[in-house]
Amino acid sequence: MIAAPELQTEFHYTQDTDTRFSSDTDFDDPDGRNAIIGKGKAKKGKKGPGEKGKGVGKGAGRMNGHHQENGMENVMLFEVSVVDDWIESYKYDRDVALLDLINFFIQCSGCKGVVTGEMFHNMQNSEIIRKMTEEFDEDSGDYPLTMAGPQWKKFKSSFCEFIGVLVRQCQYSIIYDEYMMDTVISLLTGLSDSQVRAFRHTSTLAAMKLMTALVNVALNLSINMDNTQRQYEAERNKMIGKRANDRLELLLQKRKELQENQDEIENMMNAIFKGVFVHRYRDAIAEIRAICIEEIGVWMKMYSDAFLNDSYLKYVGWTMHDKQGEVRLKCLTALQGLYYNRELNAKLELFTSRFKDRIVSMTLDKEYDVAVQAIKLLTLVLHSSDEVLTAEDCESVYHLVYSAHRPVAVAAGEFLFKKLFSHRDPEDDSMPKRRGRQSVNANLIKTTVFFFLESELHEHAAYLVDSMWDCAGEILKDWECMISLLLDEPLPGEEALTDRQETALIEIMLCTIRQAAECHPPVGRGTGKRVLTAKEKKTQLDDRTRMTELFAISLPALLAKYSVDAEKVTNLLQLPQFFDLEIYTTGRLEKHLDSLLRQIREIVEKHTDTDVLEACSKTYHSLCNEEFTIFNRVDIARSQLLDEQVDKFNRLLEDFLQEGEDPDEDDAYQVLSTLKRITAFHNAHDLSKWDLFTSNYKLLNTGIENGDMPEQIVIHALQCTHYVILWSLAKVSEGTSKKAFTILCDLLLIFSHQIISGGREALEPLVYTPEASLQSDLLNFILDHVFIDQDEDSNSTDGQQDDEAGKIEALHKRRNLLAAYCKLIIYNVVEINTGADIFKQYMRYYNDYGDIIKETMSKTRQIDKIQCAKTLILSLQQLFNEMLSDLGPSFDRSSSAFCGIKELARRFSLTFGLDQLKTREAIAMLHKDGIEFAFKEPNPQGEGHPPLNLAFLDILSEFSSKLMRQDKRTVHMYLERFMTFQMALQREDCWLPLISYRNSLQAGGDDDTMSVVSGISSRGSSVRSKKAKPATGKRKLPEGKTESSSSSSEVWMSREQSMQTPIMMPSPHLTSTIMREPKRLRPEESYMGTPQPQHHQTPMDYNTQVTWMLAQRQQQEEVARQQQERAMNYAKLRSNLQHAIRRGTGLMEDDEEPIVEDVMMSSEGRIEDLNEGMDFDTMDIDLPPSKNRRERSELKPDFFDPASIMDESVLGVPMF
Secondary structure (H helix, E strand, O other): OOOOOOOOOOOOOOOOOOOOOOOOOOOOOOOHHHOOHHHHHOOOOOOOOOOOOOOOOOOOOOOOOOOOOOOHHHHOOOOHHHHHHHHHHHHHHHHHHHHHHHHHHHHHOOOOOOHHHHHHHHOHHHHHHHHHHHHOOOOOOOOHHHHOOOOHHHHHEEEEHHHHHHHHHOOOOOHHOOOOHHHHHHHHHHHHOOHHHHHHHHHHHHHHHHHHHHHOOOOOOOHHOOOOOOHHHHHHOOOOOOOOHHHHHHHHHHHHHHHHHHHHHHHHHHHHHHHHHHHOOOOHHHHHHHHHHHHHHHHHHHHHHHHHHHHHHHHHHHHHOOOHHHHHHHHHHHHHHHHHHHHHHHHHHHHEEEEEEHHHHHOOOOOOHHHHHHHHHHHHHHHHOOOOOOHHHHHHHHHHHHOOHHHHHHHHHHHHHHHHHHOOHHHHHOOOOOOHOOOHHHHHHHHHHHHHHOOOOHHHHHHHHHHHHHHHHHHHHOHHHHHHHHOOOOOOOOOOOHHHHHHHHHHHHHHHHHHHHOOOOOOOOOOOOOOOOHHHHHEEEEEEEHHHHHHHHHHHHHHOOOOOOOOHHHHHHHHHHHHHHHHHHHHOOOHHHHHHHHHHHHHHHHOHHHHHHHHHHHHHHHOOOOOOOOHHHHHHHHHHHHHHHHHHHHHHHHHHOOOOOOOOOOOHHHHHHHHHHHHHHHOOOOOOOHHHHHHHHHHHHHHHHHHHHHHHHHHHHHHHHHHHHHHHHOOOOOOHHHHHHHHHHHHHOHHOOOOOOOOHHHHHHOOOOOOHHHHHHHHHHHHHOOOHHHHHOOOOOOOOOOOOOHHHHHHHHHHHHHHHHHHHHHHHOOOHHHHHHOOOOOOOOOOHHHHHHHHHHHHHHOHHHHHHHHHHHHHHHHHHHHHHHHHHOOOOOOHHHHHHHHHHHHHHHHHHOOOOOOOOOHHHHHHHHHHHHOOOOOHHHHHOOOOOOHHHOOOOOOOHHHOOHHHHHHHHHHHHHHHHHHHHHOOOOOHHHHHHHHHHHHOOOOOOHHHHHHHHHHHOOOOOOOOOOOOOOOOOOOOOOHHOOOOOOOOOOOOOOOOOOOOOOOOOOOHHHHOOOOOOOOHHHHHHOOOOOEEEOOOOOOOOOHHHHHHHHHHHHHHHHHHHHHHHHHHHHHHHHHHHHHHHOOOOOOOOOOOOOOOOOOOHHHHHHHHHHHHHHOOOOOOOOOHHHHHHHHHHHOOOOOOOOOOOOHHHOOOO
């Protein structure tokens, strides 16, 4: 027998519940952890002769968890054949084979070191472990047992299997040679005491699995010893003449050998238990503690004679107080395996009495998984003995059936079922099955009702039913018995149900019908409806058919019996909502349907309770289904009922209003009662043909004039009117949604922060900021109704799509919708980044909305240059992601989709103009976001392959020319943060985007001279505009805006001077209230020329940007050196620029009246690119109007003409 450690007579909690235990042990021999007890006392045994044999690790690759050339398949040491090969190698040269086994354990820990033969022979285990610790790879904290992925999960199971197979194959010879097991146990014991977590974790798992395998060997030995002893006794009891002495001697010798082997195995197990388990079950790492508790549960279950005693059970009991839920869970699952076997209950009595309270308290554990297993364990305890758990213990579990967490509730429901419903009379099973209230389930249903009432949680009947559905579903679906308990008279000597019990039974019955029909938990349990299996669907159909056949007949009788009880009737009227209405026809139950309709009509006329009336209304709504043949029958009954109620209401209302200021109370009550019935039905039924609005208007208008209308009448009249309006809105054509969208956009503009401008701070309470959900809905509306093909907009042309004028009118309507939304972006009503979905459509819908989108980009850049740049790069990222989802990661960079994104990036780049100094910070931030996006998604194939988004650098290179020379160096330094040394050496085609982008950043900065000159030039001396700029004012940006557009992580390119942005945009032109065609305006009246007060933004914080600070100093020195050269070249550059513009457009004469160009119909690519290259704040380039635009304006005015978009003269009056 195993020598168990000493145990005191009673349990004592000498430990704190903290899991970070000290290194002290409960045993007298602290050195036992490093030595083998008994025969295997640190002896290495004799070495085998000969040369090296086959080793386990030959050609296996490294099991260090960091790199494997051929994957897990090359190191599958867990097959029996591989173990057999190792055994042959061990027999040939045990030192070489054992050295391979030692290296296997070392490398399975993730260590790159190798134990050599010299180290094995000349060094102690502690010295070897210290040497391996020094060679351990500390670059990563991962090791095979903690690595994620299916192959590493398989590794753990295969690792454990290997140890079991090794012991099983060696159990008849090798494990008793006093060499192999002594060496392995000594190594694992030493590794389990290491400070390196990987060594400690892996060796503990190996030692525990080794112990489990040895327990199995010890169990087999014990069985063989018992068999041998019986054979010996049988042989010895024979008569002397028949007794075989040779056989007796053979059996004695066999028993002696088995006893010696048993003693040897016990020594090994004691060494592992004292050297590893006793110290590691309280390790600081929860995973290690969980391994120990899990395995000791296996030992006690497998070899209960040796391990199932208080000496070992105490470790499980102590660990139930562990702070980690994972460890507590292992304790409970280990105990479940013990309590499941009733034969072991006698050995668990002391443990149960000592730790029962702890198990009961764990039913309320903060970890739901632990609570579930605790309840299941108590169910097993209850199943083994009814006397163990007290009434208080059971009550603490009962209330958990109402838990919102379904697994906890289901486990508690099973416990409740075992406690209350498992005690049946044996006679019940022998008697023939009876139906109705005489059935076996009648008492069980009554018990459920009694429990429900005693729990005093009557509103949670659905939760109780759901908790017991899995274990007591057959009882809960015995609707025939429930109907009999409600309708039939009680049997002689049987106590009838009270009114309160009948109410509870009806509520439970309704919940069971809902559960059977819907097949999903009630609200609050579960994350949503799950997909039903074929078997569940068949059960659902069968249950619906059966419930319909039963209640179609009995429901009218139930309603007749309880017609005056509002609570009972409300629940009963919900039953038809779950019927299979086809059964009324196929089962020829029309007469029962007529009976049901009569009962509902009587209930409507009898009750004024709102819940009852709404239940009647919903029942009619469920029965009035046009898919079934009973529709006409139900619709006629409903119309007759409503005709009577509406006629009665109009008659009573006329008499009521004629009474003047002193109405009779009875008349008022009659009016109110009838109005309640009509209002309840109007909620679920369209009563528009009865013209209830006129009657309610008269009633409310009289109340306003006289002021003495009863409050309840006013409330229900308003509610009825509300339903009238809702039903009217439901009939409105979907075409009006576009007008509603325009009105909503204008309302958001009116009540935006613009409302307090001009000294109207008193209106600040009216400022409304749309929430994120509303902004998302507005954007989705634009994407669904604006960015569509011409043929898709069938509702916009009133059937005139083939007519050119109709197409142009539809286009104007879509342009108005886009204009209304873009104004929300321009005036900061919605987030600027929502414009990304608009900007990415620039190329595809250039002919239709190009002018609107470009004007929006211009104005957002005036508001916040950095945020505008981030929005542009976001739109490119969205297009890139869409392309990846369509074409896959291995797309062709010459494809039309990729080239289209790159062309869009080039267009965006041109919109930044020629003044690099002014757009410096925005361009830098754009590159920063682009670089981060390119390296965001690593390649799943490994580091040798490019990131999935690396091709985005090819798109980003379109913006490299907009960087100043100093900023190129800074951006290049930021790029190198994401690059590895191997990336810089790659030259394959897949790495070309990185190479080209680096080259674009390392190119010379010849364009910097022009950008500096443009920045130095006066804003008032532009090529086109001769009028002076308005005076600027300073203001501090709102706090929220500063956070959204200039976070600490974004300020990596600092500003050299304050940038000017408009403090308030001019009063917006409301698209939904246009009264006349806009006129052509002069530049000083146009959108672009409107004087705008400006301010200086608060300088950004440079303290955290060390890299840029160094670049800033170099920039200042370089600017000083080149100042004279720039002044000399300025005149020449300006002359060349003006000459190029005149040569491209021919429209730079100062006498020409500027006309805003219609880019939608422009066809000259060079003029378009040049116009995009000019900055809107520096110069105004006006191109000639398109003839097509003027022809179109005769058919329909363009309400988003940049010349009139925000002009107040179109309305004739200012906005405020």
